[in-house]
Amino acid sequence: MSQDGGDEMVFGEVRFREPAKMRRPDRDPRLACVACQTPGPGDLPVFLDLAPADAIERHALSDTTVELGGVLLGKECVDPTDGAPFVWITQALEAKHYANTQASFTYTHDSWEEITRERDRLHPDLDVVGWYHTHPNFGIFLSHHDLFIHKNFFDQPLQTAYVVDPIQGTRGFFQWSDGGMVQVGGFHLCAERHERAALSRLADQLENLPGSPAGGIGASLSPRLEAELIKMLNRPAPSRVAPGDGLALAAFLGFLGTMGLLMLAGLGLWLHYVDTRLSEQSHALTVLAREVEESSAGRRAAHDLMLEKIGDANPETFLARFEKLAQARDEARKQLADQRSATEVLGARLKELSEKAGGLEAELAATLKSREVFESEAKEAPKLRDEVEELKQALDDDKRELTDQRAILKSAEGEQAAKTYKDLKFYTLTTWIGALTSALLAVTAVWLYVRPQLSTSVDNADAARRAL
Numbered sequence: 479m480s481q482d483g484g485d486e487m488v489f490g491e492v493r494f495r496e497p498a499k500m501r502r503p504d505r506d507p508r509l510a511c512v513a514c515q516t517p518g519p520g521d522l523p524v525f526l527d528l529a530p531a532d533a534i535e536r537h538a539l540s541d542t543t544v545e546l547g548g549v550l551l552g553k554e555c556v557d558p559t560d561g562a563p564f565v566w567i568t569q570a571l572e573a574k575h576y577a578n579t580q581a582s583f584t585y586t587h588d589s590w591e592e593i594t595r596e597r598d599r600l601h602p603d604l605d606v607v608g609w610y611h612t613h614p615n616f617g618i619f620l621s622h623h624d625l626f627i628h629k630n631f632f633d634q635p636l637q638t639a640y641v642v643d644p645i646q647g648t649r650g651f652f653q654w655s656d657g658g659m660v661q662v663g664g665f666h667l668c669a670e671r672h673e674r675a676a677l678s679r680l681a682d683q684l685e686n687l688p689g690s691p692a693g694g695i696g697a698s699l700s701p702r703l704e705a706e707l708i709k710m711l712n713r714p715a716p717s718r719v720a721p722g723d724g725l726a727l728a729a730f731l732g733f734l735g736t737m738g739l740l741m742l743a744g745l746g747l748w749l750h751y752v753d754t755r756l757s758e759q760s761h762a763l764t765v766l767a768r769e770v771e772e773s774s775a776g777r778r779a780a781h782d783l784m785l786e787k788i789g790d791a792n793p794e795t796f797l798a799r800f801e802k803l804a805q806a807r808d809e810a811r812k813q814l815a816d817q818r819s820a821t822e823v824l825g826a827r828l829k830e831l832s833e834k835a836g837g838l839e840a841e842l843a844a845t846l847k848s849r850e851v852f853e854s855e856a857k858e859a860p861k862l863r864d865e866v867e868e869l870k871q872a873l874d875d876d877k878r879e880l881t882d883q884r885a886i887l888k889s890a891e892g893e894q895a896a897k898t899y900k901d902l903k904f905y906t907l908t909t910w911i912g913a914l915t916s917a918l919l920a921v922t923a924v925w926l927y928v929r930p931q932l933s934t935s936v937d938n939a940d941a942a943r944r945a946l
């Protein structure tokens with residue numbers, strides 16, 4: 479049944495065999511034959527003896543949880559009366575070493591070797607005319623794997639495949655037809671004539687017909703009944719669960735499952751809650767740790783001292799040391815404060831100095847500019863010096879001349895000249911006065927002469943006007 483197409487079978491070399499010329503069993507009056515299902519007119523006639531049919535049924539029912547199988551032994555025949563071929567299965571050998579699961583059956587090397595040995599030992603006159611295997615509860619058909627086995631190891635034209643479903647109670651033969659495998663409509667069960675009752679009973683069972691009772695006269699148990707009895711006797715009691723017990727067990731398991739689900743859900747919720755609380759507490763712990771760290775820094779010195787010394791010194795020594803340390807701490811704090819204020823003062827001073835430095839820089843720039851002016855003026859200094867020299871020379875000359883004149887004025891000629899100069903001034907003034915008087919006299923004389931003439935003219939003018 480499996481689809482893996484594995485090739486674990488190693489069958490011996492298969493030769494094409496010549497069918498044996500034999501009379502069909504159903505045409506032999508010494509034998510009894512019963513049709514099982516409905517053999518078709520065109521089907522390969524398959525005759526299955528009672529013994530292998532019974533053996534295969536028992537084998538199939540021995541374990542319905544896995545696939546089982548074996549080979550079919552017998553003869554490939556041709557009936558001389560009409561030349562028609564048929565297959566007669568007279569023995570079946572179980573495969574003892576096989577690899578199987580619930581849905582596959584595979585012959586193994588050992589399995590095939592053992593089958594071959596058994597056939598050689600027990601039935602050297604028989605041929606392998608086919609194989610059988612079970613399909614527990616999945617019906618009658620040939621899977622791809624089955625077809626692979628058949629095509630590769632049962633390729634004789636008359637070799638058949640027999641499939642039994644022991645749970646559904648169905649079975650069927652397959653024959654070669656046009657290169658493929660087809661199921662035949664039915665087959666024939668055969669037995670010696672004196673086994674007719676058993677044959678009929680088995681036929682009824684294989685067709686699920688209500689036949690003669692299993693405990694009939696001279697009859698053995700049916701394969702199915704016997705298999706079930708063996709199974710029931712072999713299985714340990716605890717493994718058999720009554721239907722009522724099964725129901726209770728199912729209810730109990732269902733209850734357990736529900737409880738488990740509820741517990742899982744509760745556990746999930748609780749874990750979520752715990753996780754939330756843990757993260758909150760973790761945060762709080764972090765904050766607390768920071769606060770503790772800050773507050774404990776100041777006391778750490780004292781604590782360390784206590785831890786180190788409290789055990790081996792008396793309280794007074796400890797107190798003295800503590801005070802000393804406290805003093806040292808206060809001193810250090812004071813120094814720190816002083817340092818801080820000094821730093822602040824220095825900072826202010828630095829700021830001031832930097833401002834001053836800025837002013838000095840400006841001054842320096844102005845000074846440099848002035849120096850440039852001075853330098854340019856200094857270049858002109860020699861020229862100025864020459865000019866000053868010249869002016870000094872001229873001044874000296876004027877001074878000398880003035881000194882000379884002053885000497886002249888102080889001498890007799892100088893006095894005389896001064897007197898003359900005075901007289902000259904007097905005469906000049908007198909002259910100017912005489913000239914002015916003369917001019918005044920002249921003007922007066924002219925005015926006296928001209929005035930009467932002017933009056934006459936006026937009288938004449940008046941007379942003329944009156945005459946008019």
Ligand SMILES: [Zn+2]
Binds near residue numbers: 479480613621624
């Ligand atoms: Zn199969």
